[in-house]
Amino acid sequence: MKKKLLSLFLLAIPMLTFSQEKGLDQQIDEAFGNATGWFVDFIFYQIPFTDTISIYWVLFPLILGALYFTFYFNFINFRGFITSINIVRGKYDGLEGRKDHKVEIEKSKFTDEEDNPDTIRVEGHEGEVSHFQALTAALSATVGLGNIAGVAIAVSIGGAGATFWMIIAGFLGMASKFVECTLGVKYRDIEADGTVYGGPMYYLTKGLKNKTLGKVLAALFAVFVIGGSFGGGNMFQVNQAFQLVENITGGKDSFLNGYGWAFGIVMAVLVGIVIIGGIKKIAKVTDKIVPFMVAIYVAASLYVIFYNYDMIGDAFGQIFSGAFSPEGIAGGAVGVLVQGFRRAAFSNEAGIGSASIAHSAVKTKYAASEGMVALLEPFIDTVVVCTMTALVLIITGNVAAENASLNDAQAILLTSGAFESAISWFPYVLTVAVVLFAFSSMISWSYYGFQGWVYLFGRSKKMEYTYKVIFCIFVVIGAAASLGSVIGFSDAMVFAMMVPNMVGLIILAPKVKDELKKYMSAIKGIKTEA
Numbered sequence: 036m037k038k039k040l041l042s043l044f045l046l047a048i049p050m051l052t053f054s055q056e057k058g059l060d061q062q063i064d065e066a067f068g069n070a071t072g073w074f075v076d077f078i079f080y081q082i083p084f085t086d087t088i089s090i091y092w093v094l095f096p097l098i099l100g101a102l103y104f105t106f107y108f109n110f111i112n113f114r115g116f117i118t119s120i121n122i123v124r125g126k127y128d129g130l131e132g133r134k135d136h137k138v139e140i141e142k143s144k145f146t147d148e149e150d151n152p153d154t155i156r157v158e159g160h161e162g163e164v165s166h167f168q169a170l171t172a173a174l175s176a177t178v179g180l181g182n183i184a185g186v187a188i189a190v191s192i193g194g195a196g197a198t199f200w201m202i203i204a205g206f207l208g209m210a211s212k213f214v215e216c217t218l219g220v221k222y223r224d225i226e227a228d229g230t231v232y233g234g235p236m237y238y239l240t241k242g243l244k245n246k247t248l249g250k251v252l253a254a255l256f257a258v259f260v261i262g263g264s265f266g267g268g269n270m271f272q273v274n275q276a277f278q279l280v281e282n283i284t285g286g287k288d289s290f291l292n293g294y295g296w297a298f299g300i301v302m303a304v305l306v307g308i309v310i311i312g313g314i315k316k317i318a319k320v321t322d323k324i325v326p327f328m329v330a331i332y333v334a335a336s337l338y339v340i341f342y343n344y345d346m347i348g349d350a351f352g353q354i355f356s357g358a359f360s361p362e363g364i365a366g367g368a369v370g371v372l373v374q375g376f377r378r379a380a381f382s383n384e385a386g387i388g389s390a391s392i393a394h395s396a397v398k399t400k401y402a403a404s405e406g407m408v409a410l411l412e413p414f415i416d417t418v419v420v421c422t423m424t425a426l427v428l429i430i431t432g433n434v435a436a437e438n439a440s441l442n443d444a445q446a447i448l449l450t451s452g453a454f455e456s457a458i459s460w461f462p463y464v465l466t467v468a469v470v471l472f473a474f475s476s477m478i479s480w481s482y483y484g485f486q487g488w489v490y491l492f493g494r495s496k497k498m499e500y501t502y503k504v505i506f507c508i509f510v511v512i513g514a515a516a517s518l519g520s521v522i523g524f525s526d527a528m529v530f531a532m533m534v535p536n537m538v539g540l541i542i543l544a545p546k547v548k549d550e551l552k553k554y555m556s557a558i559k560g561i562k563t564e565a
Contacts, residue, residue: 068520075520078527093530096537097211097386104210107544108551112209112410118558119407123166127404127558162398163231166408168318171325173216173393173409175475176268176483177416178329180275181382183469184446186424190434191446195350196357198425205417208385209410214540217406217547218242219391220399226494231314233395234260234483235388235532236490239539242546252535256388257487259528259535263389264484266525269477269506270513273302274522276473277514278444279451283466299514303507305474310481310503314396317478324475328468329420335464336423339457343430350429382421383413387529388536392483403554406547424450431456481506 081089105112121127164172189197215235222241223233236253243249277298309320340347384390390409397405428434431453447469454461481503488502513522 064516064520067524071520071524074531075523075527078531093533097533098204098207100386100537100540101204101207101211103541104214104544105207108210108213108548111213111407111551112206115213115407115410116414119411122404122408123170123411125166161400162225163229163313163315163396164318164398166397166399166405168322169394169397169405170408170411171321172314172318172396172479172482173390174329174412174415175321175325176389176393176479177383177412177476178325178420179472179476180272180443180447180469182332182416182420182424183450183465183472184275184443185382186421187428187433187446187449188443190425190428194357195353195425195429195434196355196359198354198422198429199358201421201425202418205383205413205421208383208413208417211385211540212383212390212412213406213410214544214547215386215388215391215536216394216409217402217550218539218543219395220397220405221402221546221550223395231396232486232489232494234392234486235536235539236487237395238391238543239535242539242543249539252538254491256532256535257490259532260389260392260487261484261491262525262528263532264480264487265506265509266522267529268480268483268525269509270525271522272473272476272480273299273510273513275443275447276302276470279447279466279469282444282448283462296511296515299511302474302477302514303510306477306481306510307503307507309478310485310506314393314482317482318396320478321475324471328471328475329415331464332420332468333423335454335458335461336427339427339454340423340430342457346430350426353429353434354425383416384529385413386537386540387532389480389483389529389532392486393479401550401554401557403547403550406550407554427453477510 078093080092082092083089186201189201193200218238219233219235222238223231224237225231235256239253239256240246240249243252274295277295280298281295309316390412394405394409397408399405428450433449433453447465451462451465454465458464484506485499485502489498492498
């Protein structure tokens with residue numbers, strides 16, 4: 036397999052060089068854009084609200100769904116926070132070994148019975164990774180470039196007040212993550228060798244009473260997650276990482292100029308080494324990278340914030356006053372609210388369904404236990420990391436309307452400059468962090484796409500390696516080519532995942548409530564015995 040990967044990479048080099056000389060990538064991009072533009076326009080259609088404000092329609096189901104789950108589960112995103120931390124700490128690990136809570140013996144046939152969700156489980160195999168590893172694997176796909184570039188664009192458009200609504204959206208998104216990740220564990224398949232297959236494809240197929248509807252929605256989700264993994268979860272990540280590396284080494288005069296394919300090959304080899312090992316190998320990498328990345332980024336943010344300690348009060352004043360009476364090009368409080376909610380939704384992916392794929396691989400007999408762990412994701416991703424970025428930008432005076440037109444690569448440089456004002460050498464650290472962010476996002480998204488791939492094409496080694504080789508080739512293409520329309524289409528597919536997923540979440544919410552009651556009763560039993 037390694038020889039095949041190397042051969043494909045070597046074949047890709049002259050093709051990519053030719054494409055750069057002849058502009059073939061631009062021609063392909065234009066043709067692809069003409070063919071798929073209707074789909075991108077539909078998913079990212081903006082509903083006019085006022086003369087200056089338009090709202091993406093995809094935000095409505097995400098926000099309304101998060102609000103619904105927050106109330107339906109009695110504010111689980113707040114009252115379950117301490118319990119979630121305790122689960123990650125391992126406080127309730129004793130529950131997993133209790134003999135009075137055995138996992139069901141293998142059930143290989145599909146039925147329509149309410150109490151038998153068609154889940155294939157084998158005694159002795161309850162998952163592949165720990166709660167902490169599942170959390171970091173899912174976080175690695177969301178904590179990334181959006182937390183750096185996206186926030187810079189959001190506060191440039193909506194002003195400091197967008198930060199307030201971003202935080203609110205992050206808290207609400209915790210409820211959506213709880214629901215989808217609980218379902219991911221409840222309806223997963225665990226094969227005899229312990230390999231886990233889970234995610235929306237499975238809870239849509241098994242959980243919905245209308246099996247035809249469930250299979251159609253599951254197939255749609257699988258197609259969307261595969262497309263999203265190749266573009267937004269792969270090509271976009273490596274492309275933005277290369278642009279920043281190229282800039283930090285001299286921009287157009289950099290020795291790397293024109294050698295994106297070389298950077299891509301290095302990244303592809305590293306990604307390939309990790310993803311060939313499956314979720315266990317991915318989790319072993321992410322449980323080291325993610326805490327390190329978040330700790331470095333938050334520590335640097337706090338340094339900048341306290342370096343300018345005399346401006347902290349004014350920054351929070353701008354955030355709260357701007358949330359309700361903003362000034363600037365956003366056009367009023369609603370415009371600022373939209374920017375905050377948009378960035379939060381686009382960053383933490385709550386309601387999209389992707390995270391449930393990673394969380395379904397957890398070692399647990401209680402589905403709700405992992406749902407509780409998952410609700411920490413939007414808190415870390417949005418409430419902590421995105422807010423840190425926003426505060427640094429506000430305090431260093433980098434919130435300006437003229438920055439609203441920046442693209443992602445330019446927005447990263449804006450954030451880098453904000454950090455540089457207090458830490459002269461931090462742009463180099465940020466470059467390393469962005470490369471790590473991109474790398475971790477790619478390996479996690481490869482797992483998401485792989486799960487969709489095997490759902491559609493079967494669980495064979497041939498299908499597994501076919502997907503992984505294609506994924507690695509797209510890493511090289513993403514670093515070397517200019518494929519804006521391809522990546523735009525892929526991003527649209529990521530948000531299209533929300534449509535089938537949200538249907539399943541709403542219908543299956545009562546099942547999640549039952550799982551929550553079961554798990555909370557088990558926790559109370561431990562406390563009583565203690």
